[in-house]
Amino acid sequence: MSVTSITNTRQYLTFQLGNEIFAIDVSNVREILEFTTVTKVPQTPEFMRGVINLRGSVVPVLDMRLKFGMTITERTVNTCIIVVEVSFEGDTTVIGALVDSVQEVFELEPEQIEPAPRIGTQLRTEFIKGMGKRDDQFIIILDVDKVFSSEELSIAQGIKGEPERMAV
Template sequence: MTRTDNSTHSQYLTFSLGREVFALDISKVREVLEITPASGIPGTPDHLRGVINLRGHAVPVIEMRSKLGMERIDDTVDTCVIILEVTLDNETHILGALVDSVREVFEMQEQDIEPVPKMGAAINVEYINGMGRQGDQFIIIVDVDAVFSQVRMPSMAESGNASPELAA
């Protein structure tokens, strides 16, 4: 691959949900953790697995399969939590994304990212930034700020159990 001064390169962390491969902008990723039991919170949406303890802070964990409208499956040895810095209402929050497995970090040029194809109402594209390519495989580039923009954890914020950076 030849690099030119005019092209913008970005790094992405790829992860899988079933057979589909997704990517997140690496600048949003803080770390990747092995699956950890989450404490459930009554009255929260189905896609909220609960909260985990991350160095003394309660971090909400969202099941990405559920959030993206996919069928839930049981956790496996490959299941992990991607800890992300997400912008909600112009503030940075720390959230976890539960995924089937993490694959790798790769670099992609901005011009290699295609817009989301028009598919009518068959698919909700509000969480997708574009379609990248790695070899012959398409990679769905996820807009994490959009995915988590509707996440609200009133029980944590109201109970005072969340640090100010986590109350969404």
């Protein structure tokens, strides 16, 4: 059984968080950067690591490990920021995803992708577009629009932001 929303052959970029391999559709990926200096923005949750200077524009960076309930990403030679374009409240926004390492780009046929299992992953199922199978290994294909949706980013902010808003 394949995933209905995926109908043609697509290319995916894989990256690693801890021991797990994830993939995102390359059409969402704008570029991959080395880990640079990140400026923390106050009153934001821990997984929102801060902002970086991407050739003159200020781009937010999210720590994927923290977002998915792992420990904070440590800086190594392989640490990368994947710059993705996501649709945020109807507009295209650029967001950086901090990951342990970037692997490769490969093609997957629609029939190679299976729906997300209901149980068995630490991840919330709505983040998962499907499970790709490659060399007997399962790869979690992420739905970036869901992972970086305004609810995901603002609910977390709301908890910390609430007292200030009340005060104003």
